[in-house]
Amino acid sequence: MIELFDVTRRFGDETAVDRISLRVERGEFCVLVGTSGCGKSTTLRMINRLIEHSEGEIHLDGQPIRDFPEDQLRRRIGYAIQSTGLFPHWTVARNIGLVPRLLQWSGSRIQDRVEALMALLGLPPEFAHKYPHQLSGGQAQRVGVARALAADPDILLMDEPFGALDPITRQTLQVELRDLQDRLDKTIVFVTHDMDEALALADRLVVMHEGRIVQQGSPIELLRAPADDFVASLLGGDDRGLKEAALVRVGERMQPITPKVGEAPWVSREATLNQALSLMLWHQTRHLLVVDDADAPVGRLSLDALLQKAHHE
Numbered sequence: 277m278i279e280l281f282d283v284t285r286r287f288g289d290e291t292a293v294d295r296i297s298l299r300v301e302r303g304e305f306c307v308l309v310g311t312s313g314c315g316k317s318t319t320l321r322m323i324n325r326l327i328e329h330s331e332g333e334i335h336l337d338g339q340p341i342r343d344f345p346e347d348q349l350r351r352r353i354g355y356a357i358q359s360t361g362l363f364p365h366w367t368v369a370r371n372i373g374l375v376p377r378l379l380q381w382s383g384s385r386i387q388d389r390v391e392a393l394m395a396l397l398g399l400p401p402e403f404a405h406k407y408p409h410q411l412s413g414g415q416a417q418r419v420g421v422a423r424a425l426a427a428d429p430d431i432l433l434m435d436e437p438f439g440a441l442d443p444i445t446r447q448t449l450q451v452e453l454r455d456l457q458d459r460l461d462k463t464i465v466f467v468t469h470d471m472d473e474a475l476a477l478a479d480r481l482v483v484m485h486e487g488r489i490v491q492q493g494s495p496i497e498l499l500r501a502p503a504d505d506f507v508a509s510l511l512g513g514d515d516r517g518l519k520e521a522a523l524v525r526v527g528e529r530m531q532p533i534t535p536k537v538g539e540a541p542w543v544s545r546e547a548t549l550n551q552a553l554s555l556m557l558w559h560q561t562r563h564l565l566v567v568d569d570a571d572a573p574v575g576r577l578s579l580d581a582l583l584q585k586a587h588h589e
């Protein structure tokens with residue numbers, strides 16, 4: 277668990293972070309969003325002490341972070357950033373093994389760990405001997421995430437780790453990260469400018485403005501009841517209805533009746549409500565056939581059900 281109590285950071289006369297309080301539970305995915313310069317990266321870096329806080333307290337599992345020896349913080353907190361920060365003259369394997377080496381693990385243990393992480397992140401084994409410049413942006417980002425996970429930290433701090441990637445690779449990595457977090461039960465604090473990414477990943481969404489936290493809660497809570505016009509517009513303004521629909525699966529809203537086979541058009545049970553709405557618009561229909569992974573019909577989704585349910589969950 278990470279707790280910030282009235283934390284402030286000043287740079288000279290400027291207050292970059294202004295008395296923020298935040299609690300991230302173990303296993304929670306917390307996403308910080310806000311306009312440029314509002315203090316997101318500074319907040320993240322204060323948690324692993326890359327930046328010291330000026331005032332207030334930051335605790336890990338109830339203990340002030342200032343009490344932790346540096347190697348313990350390194351082991352417990354992984355850090356991944358947009359530019360990946362990979363060392364250009366080191367191979368992929370050496371880059372991933374950085375923190376375990378600093379922690380003086382044995383050579384064979386480091387090698388096993390590197391191999392396991394490369395498999396976990398879908399990096400082919402032969403990549404171990406490549407150098408960062410021989411990788412695509414998406415592959416380098418995976419190496420950056422693997423390196424952050426290397427010492428099996430319980431906390432991951434991620435600052436725009438998928439920035440500068442094309443939307444398809446980005447979405448793939450988002451799904452993989454969410455899946456990884458579900459399987460490995462990491463506590464994640466993640467900074468992004470991309471609101472769709474934030475809404476898709478967050479258990480807790482934290483909106484910052486001018487160094488302060490203006491609202492926090494689940495994505496649905498914030499979409500439905502933004503604290504003010506700033507939060508509403510940051511979350512998508514009039515697009516909030518579609519953004520909320522993007523968080524709900526067709527399978528949760530369909531009527532599980534046995535539909536007539538051959539009824540078309542169809543939508544996957546795993547698709548989101550905004551995708552279903554898009555298909556209805558595209559095909560100019562008020563009804564979709566819902567199919568499972570094997571394309572077998574399992575239900576029906578009507579426009580009326582979609583509209584009512586989306587707003588009265």
Ligand SMILES: Nc1ncnc2c1ncn2[C@@H]1O[C@H](COP(=O)(O)OP(=O)(O)OP(=O)(O)O)[C@@H](O)[C@H]1O
Nearest residue numbers: 287290291292310311312313314315316317318319
């Ligand atoms: N090392 C530093 N020295 C002086 N000022 C700094 C330093 N680091 C950050 N700042 C200032 O603190 C404020 C918050 O910066 P921070 O990087 O935390 O914002 P951010 O929300 O992450 O921004 P962005 O989304 O653009 O990355 C900014 O006004 C920035 O100029």
